[in-house]
Amino acid sequence: MSLEFLDPRHDPEPADWEELRLAAGQWVTWRYDLLRAYAWGAQAPVVLAILRRDGKAVGAASASLRTPRLRRGVYTAARGPAGVLDVHAPGNRSQKGWWFRDEPDPGLLRAYARGLRRELGPGWRSMVWREVSADERALLPGPVKVNLPTAPLAKLALPWPGLDDWYARLDPRRRDSLRRRARTFSTELTVRIGPAAELVGAEEAARLRAENDLKHRSRFLPVAPLPLPYLEALIGGGESVALTYRHKRRLLGLSLILDHPAWPICLSWGALPPESGGRKHLYFDGYVRMVEWAIGAGKRGLVLGKGQAEVKSGLGAELVPSSAVAVPL
Known part of the structure; x- marks a missing residue:
């Protein structure tokens, strides 16, 4: 198993990225041109990881590197020596920041967390995984997890x-x-x-x-x-x-x-x-x-996103609970 870490602002699109994205059913959010545009305008540096097994790309994850800010509204494009790894889908609150070509692999997620911390240094001591469903918590690495409920995701079947x-x-x-x-x-x-x-x-x-x-x-x-x-x-x-x-x-x-x-x-x-x-x-x-x-x-349906849960429920949408899960490293 190997990890390839990318800065979408500067690194070229990997040759197998588009094939991986479509094979995993990941459409617009994860187009590389959008990842690049998001990374250039983001509040914090973005690290994209491609997870490989025997050289074949089998999954991906994206994390923002959140560092303490002395003043609100002042952001930096440089990686700091310490902070929190925020795993989320760039520009989209309705999706997770990690996915696989096939079935979820807890071993790959553990390797991703270890590898990312080695890449960044020992000052990065915790991760926050966003938009995690109840049955996905056990997949995340770490013996200690802090579950922080977030707004539910509304899905309207049609x-x-x-x-x-x-x-x-x-x-x-x-x-x-x-x-x-x-x-x-x-x-x-x-x-x-x-x-x-x-x-x-x-x-x-x-x-x-x-x-x-x-x-x-x-x-x-x-x-x-x-x-x-x-x-x-x-x-x-x-x-x-x-x-x-x-x-x-x-x-x-x-x-x-x-x-x-x-x-x-x-x-x-x-x-x-x-x-x-x-x-x-x-x-x-x-x-x-x-x-x-x-x-x-x-x-088959529409993902109506987050917020205004009562309104969306009144329109027939299912409210799917989700959480942000904090994991000390």
Whole structure:
């Protein structure tokens, strides 16, 4: 077994990366051009690891190197002598930061943790693994684990042939309000859903995303909005879908979806507030449009992401518990 550590900012894409990514069913998030764009704009240095057995790539993991910051908002691209290894999917809270071509291998994860610490030095004394389900905790290395519950992940299965079948499973009051608003917005606004590159530019997407991200930003763990180069690569890469609301060409609302043959991921939502010329309730209408699109495209379901759990549950989504697991090294 061997490990290959990469800095996506500088290291070229490995020759077998694309084959590994697709064989493991890892779509948009793990495209190497997106990893590179994310790493250049990230708050902390990113280390990508490829796990190999007998020379064959069998898995991957990505970790951000979190070091103490003397002042909030001051970030460094250099590796520090000590800190915490934060294993997470770059730019996507709905996926884990580690995966395999085949079945999960605890031995490889133990080797990854040991190898990463050897690579960085003894000052890196703990790891945090994000978006871990209950049955995955035993796979993680280390005899001592601290489980920190996080917001559940909402997944909406769509085993129906049409939108009315989904509507029929909703609370009657919610169903009536969604239908009424959908008719109103279809009349008053230009609503489109399709390939992102055809519907939205990266700069206008960045403006809406930044406003939405900052609105929900944690005071204690600030997360910077996705940088413009990342959105340029995402939108122009051909594997993302956009839902747009416009009034006289002005973008009022935007949802970006990471496409997938079975379970697309709703990556983000952004909208102008009413006081800035936006419309109320676009957020709820967005789910109607995305469900209609997913059913029409033959998807098995939608990953609705994290946050607003009560709203998503009311739309029929399953709330899948997840945790951040801290492991001392």
